[in-house]
Amino acid sequence: xxxxxxxxxxxxxxxxxxxxxxxxxxxxxxxxxxxxxxxxxxxxxxxxxxxxxxxxxxxxxxxxxxxxxxxxxxxxxxxxxxxxxxxxxxxxxxxxxxxxxxxxxxxxxxxxxxxxxxxxxxxxxxxxxxxxxxxxxxxxxxxxxxxxxxxxxxxxxxxxxxxxxxxxxxxxxxxxxxxxxxxxxxxxxxxxxxxxxxxxxxxxxxxxxxxxxxxxxxxxxxxxxxxxxxxxxxxxxxxxxxxxxxxxxxxxxxxxxxxxxxxxxxxxxxxxxxxxxxxxxxxxxxxxxxxxxxxxxxxxxxxxxxxxxxxxxxxxxxxxxxxxxxxxxxxxxxxxxxxxxxxxxxxxxxxxxxxxxxxxxxxxxxxxxxxxxxxxxxxxxxxxxxxxxxxxxxxxxxxxxxxxxxxxxxxxxxxxxxxxxxxxxxxxxxxxxxxxxxxxxxxxxxxxxx
Ligand code: C2O
Ligand code: CU
Numbered sequence: 001x002x003x004x005x006x007x008x009x010x011x012x013x014x015x016x017x018x019x020x021x022x023x024x025x026x027x028x029x030x031x032x033x034x035x036x037x038x039x040x041x042x043x044x045x046x047x048x049x050x051x052x053x054x055x056x057x058x059x060x061x062x063x064x065x066x067x068x069x070x071x072x073x074x075x076x077x078x079x080x081x082x083x084x085x086x087x088x089x090x091x092x093x094x095x096x097x098x099x100x101x102x103x104x105x106x107x108x109x110x111x112x113x114x115x116x117x118x119x120x121x122x123x124x125x126x127x128x129x130x131x132x133x134x135x136x137x138x139x140x141x142x143x144x145x146x147x148x149x150x151x152x153x154x155x156x157x158x159x160x161x162x163x164x165x166x167x168x169x170x171x172x173x174x175x176x177x178x179x180x181x182x183x184x185x186x187x188x189x190x191x192x193x194x195x196x197x198x199x200x201x202x203x204x205x206x207x208x209x210x211x212x213x214x215x216x217x218x219x220x221x222x223x224x225x226x227x228x229x230x231x232x233x234x235x236x237x238x239x240x241x242x243x244x245x246x247x248x249x250x251x252x253x254x255x256x257x258x259x260x261x262x263x264x265x266x267x268x269x270x271x272x273x274x275x276x277x278x279x280x281x282x283x284x285x286x287x288x289x290x291x292x293x294x295x296x297x298x299x300x301x302x303x304x305x306x307x308x309x310x311x312x313x314x315x316x317x318x319x320x321x322x323x324x325x326x327x328x329x330x331x332x333x334x335x336x337x338x339x340x341x342x343x344x345x346x347x348x349x350x351x352x353x354x355x356x357x358x359x360x361x362x363x364x365x366x367x368x369x370x371x372x373x374x375x376x377x378x379x380x381x382x383x384x385x386x387x388x389x390x391x392x393x394x395x396x397x398x399x400x401x402x403x404x405x406x407x408x409x410x411x412x413x414x415x416x417x418x419x420x421x422x423x424x425x426x427x428x429x430x431x432x433x434x435x436x437x438x439x440x441x442x443x444x445x446x447x448x449x450x
Contacts (some may be wrong), residue, residue, distance in 0.1 A: 001024060001029065001030065001042055001043070001045070001054070002021055002024055002025075002044075002045040002046050002074060002309060003021065003024065003044065003045070003046055003047060003048050003052055003098070003110055004022065004025070004047035004048060005019065005020075005021055005022075005047075005048070006020050006022040006026070006027075006109075007017075007019050007020065007102075007207060008020050008022065008023045008027050008109070008118070008170065009168065009418075010027065010137070010141065010161060010166060010167060010169065011124060011134060011137070011169050011295075012165055012168075012171075012201040013142040014060045014292055014310060015140075016137075016140075016141060016213065017141075018137065018143060018296055019142065019143070020108055020109035020143070021035040021048060021105060021108040021109050021110050021424065022109050022110065023110060023111075023112055025168065027109040027111075027167035028111055028113060028131045028133075028166060028167055028327055029096070029110075029111065029112030030111040030112055030114065030140050030190070030214070031111070031113045031114075031115060031129070031185070032096070032112065032113070032114045032118065032218060033114075033115040033116075034088050034115075034116055034117070035088070035092040035116070035117050035119065036089075036090070036116050036117065036118060036119060036206055036283075036320045037087070037088065037089075038087070038088050038090055038116075039085065039086070039087050040084070040085065040087075040088060041081070041083060041085045041090070042054070042084045043082075043083050043084075043086070044076060044081060044082050044083075044084075045062050045075065045080075046076040046078055046079065046080055046082075047048055047078070047079070048078060048105075048179055049078055049363050050078065050100075050101065050146070051069065051075035051076060051077055051078070051100050051101075051329065052075065052076050052098045052100050052101075052110075053067040053069050053073060053075055053082070053098055053099050053100050053298075054082075054084060054096050054097070054098060054099075054286055054404075055067035055068065055078055055096065055097060055186040055380075056094060056096050056101040056114060056354065057088070057095050057097060057201050057228055057378075057401070057411060058092070058095070058209055058210050058230070058401040058402075058417060059088070059089075059090070059093040059114065059115075059116075059385070060089050060090060060294070060381060060382065061084075061086040061381070061425070062086060062385070062419075062421070063083065063381065063421025064417070064421075065084050066381060066421070066423070066424075067084065067098075067099050068099050068346065068380070068424050069099060069349075070185075070349040071099055071202055071312065071341060071349075071422050071424065071440065072301050072422070073422070074165070074225070074383050075375075076295060077377060084205040084301045085221070088116045089283070089284060090116065090210060090211065090283040090284070090285070090383070091116045091117060091118040091186075091210075092116055092117075092207055092209075092210025092211060092212075092230075092232070092281060092283065093113070093115060093129070093184040093186060093207065093209075093210050093379060093403050094113075094114040094115070094210050094230070095111060095112065095113050095114055095131070095152060095186045095188060095228075095230070095232075096111065096117065096346040097110060097111040097112075097188065097295070098110050099424075101431065102430045102434070103147050103148055103158065103190060103264065103431055103434050104147045106146075106188065106190060107135075107147060107158060107190045108431060109159065109167070110189045110198055111131070111133075112131075112169075113129050113184070113186055113219040114281075114334070115129065115184065116210070116220050117440055118280060118281055119281075119391075120281065121182075121280075122182065122206065122276070122278055122279070122280060123180075123274075123276040123277075124180045124181060124182040124234070124276075124279065124349075125176075125179045125180050125181065125269065126179065126180075126181050126182075126183055127181070127182045127183075127184070128164070128173075128182070128183050128445035129183075129186065129248045130165045130166060130184070130185050130186070131166050131167075131186045131188050132160065132163065132164075132165060132185065132188065132189060132191045132194055132225070133160075133163070133164050133167070133187075133188045133189050134160030134161070134162060134163045134189045134190075134276035135160040135161070135162045135164065136158060136159075136160040136162075137160070137161060137162050140321055148203070148431065148434060150387075151234040152191070152303045153364070153430045153431045153432070153435040154338050154427065154435070155228075155303070155304050155373070156191055156354050156373055156374070157190055157191025157192075157429040157430065158190045158191050158306070158430070158431055159192050160177070160189070160192065160371070163192070163249070163257070163259065165260065166384070168257065169353070170242065170260035171259060171260060171262070172260055172261035172262070173262055173263065173273075174263050174265060175239075175262045175263065175264055175265070176219070176264065176265050176267060176268065176269035177238070177240065177264050177265070177268045177269060177275075178190070178236075178237065178238075178242045178268055178270035178271060178272060178273065179234045179237040179269045179270075179272075180235070180236050180237075180238075180267040180273060180274055180276070181234075181236075181237065182206075182233070182234060182236065183203070183230075183232070183234075183235050183261055184230065184231075184232050185223065185225055185231045185233065186228060186230045186430065187225040187226065187228060187229050188227075188228075188231070188432050189227050190227065190429065190430040190431065191429045191430065191431060192251075192252045193224065193225065193227070193252075193374060193376075193404070194223070194224070194225045194226045194251055194329070195223065195249060195250045195251035195357055196223040196247055196248070196249055196250075196259065196284065197221065197222055197223075197247065197248045197249075197250050197271075198221075198227070198235070198245065198247055199245050199246060199247070199248070200225070200238065200239065200245060200246055201235060201236070201237070201238060201262070201304060202237070202238070202359065203217070203218060203223060203233040203234070204216065204217060204233065204234040204235075204278060204281055205213075205217070205232070205233060205234050206232050206233065206234055206279070207231065207232035207280055208229070208232075208399065208400055209228070209229060209230050209231075209399065209400045209401045209402055210230055210278070210283075210383075210397050211283055211383055211385065211398070211400070211401075212280035212281065212283065212399075212403070213396050213398045213399070214279075214283055214314050214395075214396045214397070215234070215278045215279060216396060217359070217423040220422065221251060222382050224251070224404065225326075226374065226376030226402065226404035226428065227376050227402075227428040227429055227430070228376055228378070228402045228428035229376060229402045229404065229428075230377040230399075232280075234278045235378040236272065236273035237262065237269075238265060238272075238273060239262065239264040240269050240320065241245050241265065241267065242262065242264060242265075242266050242331045243264050243265050244261040244262065244263050244264070245261065245262040246258050246260075246261050247259045247260055247262065248405060249295045252442055253437055264388070269348075281400075282392045283293065283383075285383055285399060286364040286416035286417060286418050287412035287416070288363075288364070288385060288416055289362045289416075290362065290364065290414060291334065291378065292360070292361070292362060293362040293363060293364045293414065294357060294361050294363050294364070295363075295364045295365075295366065296355055296363065296364075296365050296366070297365075297366050297367075297368070298341060298342060298354075298365050298366070298367045298368070299340075299341070299342050299343075299367075299368045299370055299376055300339070300341055300367065300368065300369050300370060300371060300377070300405070300417075300427070300437065301343075301347060301369060301370040301371055302337070302339040302340045302345070302431075302435075302436065302437070303338060303339055303371045303372065303373055304337050304372065304373075305371075305372040306370070306371050306372065308372070309370055309372050309407070309408060310370050312337065312408075313368070313370050313408065314329070317328045322336040326427065333419075335392075337435060338432075338435035338436055339378060339427065339432050339435050339436045339437035339438030340436060340437070341353060341425070341436075341437060341438070341439045342439075344436075344439065345435070345436025345437075346436055346437075346438045346439055346440075347435075347436055350424075351439065351440045352437075352440070353422065353439075353440045353441060353442035354425065354440060354441060354442060355441050355442070356441075356442040356443075357417035357442065357443050357444065358417065358443075358444055359418070359420050359443055359444050359445060360416065360417065360418060361414075361416070361417055362389070362414060362415070362416050362417075363414065363415060363417050364413070364414045365384075365412070365413050365414075366410065366413060367403075367405065367410065367411050367412070367413065368409075368410050368411050369406065369407060369408060369409050369410070370408070372407050372408075372430075373406070373407055373426045373432075374404060374406055374407065375400065375405050375406075375429060375432065376402045376403070376404045376412075376428040376429065377403050377405055377407075377425070377428070378401060378402040378424075378425070378426055378427070378428045378429055379401060379415070379424075379425050379441065380401075380423040380425070381421065381443075382401070382416075382417070382419055382423070382425045383399045383401050383415065384399065384400060384401070384403075384414060385399055385413065385414050385415065385417035386398050386399075386400055386403055386411060386412075386413055387395045387412040388411070388440070389409060389410070389411050389412075389414060389446050390409060390410050391410065397447075400413075402428055417443040419443060420443050420444065420445045421442075421443060422440050422441075422442050423440065423441050423442070423443065424438060424439075425438065425439050425441045426438030
């Protein structure tokens with residue numbers, strides 16, 4: 001896989017091509033598709049003018065293959081190559097992207113799908129992968145170069161003005177009445193959150209972040225996907241032959257827009273949805289043991305209006321956090337960080353771990369979003385169960401690697417710290433990550449239960 005400058009038609013004519021950074025000249029990069037249990041070997045060549053790495057988002061790789069510069073490897077210098085090699089332990093929908101200068105490198109088009117197939121996938125008529133992204137384009141369809149500006153850093157990140165699916169502004173997709181599609185959604189945007197409304201169709205969620213979940217209809221009928229999150233849907237095309245179903249993104253109030261149409265052909269494939277089973281086989285994840293868990297509190301704060309939310313939530317934050325708040329104000333004034341995890345903004349390369357976990361033990365993190373903004377929080381090297389939100393147990397105890405936290409929300413997650421090494425733990429709004437909202441969770445090398 002070669003990372004280099006390229007050009008692509010993001011927007012239809014009369015616009016010309018947009019200069020991008022791309023893997024193998026395409027946006028998204030090539031689909032990497034293997035079977036569960038296969039071993040992947042990817043030789044990455046860096047033909048950019050700056051250092052890069054590749055991170056295999058959501059894949060439980062050994063630490064040295066995780067693609068985090070200065071933490072798990074030396075960055076790949078221009079002109080150099082690096083070989084990533086690891087086993088595809090979990091089946092599911094994953095993706096890859098650089099972990100170096102991510103706001104720019106991902107924002108300019110470096111990302112691609114990584115699909116790990118189950119030995120026995122669910123039966124469908126067709127499988128589709130949609131990598132969603134948005135771009136901030138100028139009037140001449142060039143990517144605006146205002147990456148990392150202070151406004152984006154302090155608010156909800158770099159939200160673009162042009163949404164693409166698989167690197168193209170979508171128009172419509174031809175479907176057939178009665179057809180069953182497995183739709184793999186991947187949000188590769190720097191910052192945009194999607195809430196897709198499939199109108200009269202009734203999507204069923206069968207996997208989140210690659211991990212199977214009890215099949216269910218999405219809450220309020222909206223398919224919500226924060227940056228880096230994935231969702232596998234079963235979508236039965238129940239529209240009338242010849243009709244069009246418009247998919248609308250409703251996440252930002254007042255800014256709803258038509259994403260694309262599903263155009264039902266005149267010819268009918270079958271009279272109604274098939275009755276094929278939709279449950280996916282479980283992946284080999286260790287089940288958290290809550291009776292024997294190590295518990296930690298994690299508070300996210302900072303950003304625009306952060307002081308207000310901190311004051312509001314002050315009662316429940318404890319002394320440590322309010323001490324952190326003062327530190328935060330100082331840091332923010334000195335421009336050393338805008339977002340904080342437990343009072344620390346990570347802005348350099350060398351990172352002391354926020355937490356050190358004994359290998360093999362269950363860890364429960366009680367996370368508080370003490371900000372006025374959403375944050376998709378991602379942990380490397382592990383998938384975790386989402387146990388509760390604001391004290392209410394989740395209906396599906398879903399496995400995720402990236403959990404979207406609403407403003408002021410408290411989310412409890414649990415996982416077995418079974419993958420030794422130093423793992424990134426960060427917000428996947430890339431501007432928030434760049435402005436401090438990241439840290440390292442260390443899983444110590446030896447099994448301390450023995
Ligand atoms: Cu998708 Cu730390 O990464
Ligand atoms: Cu964030």
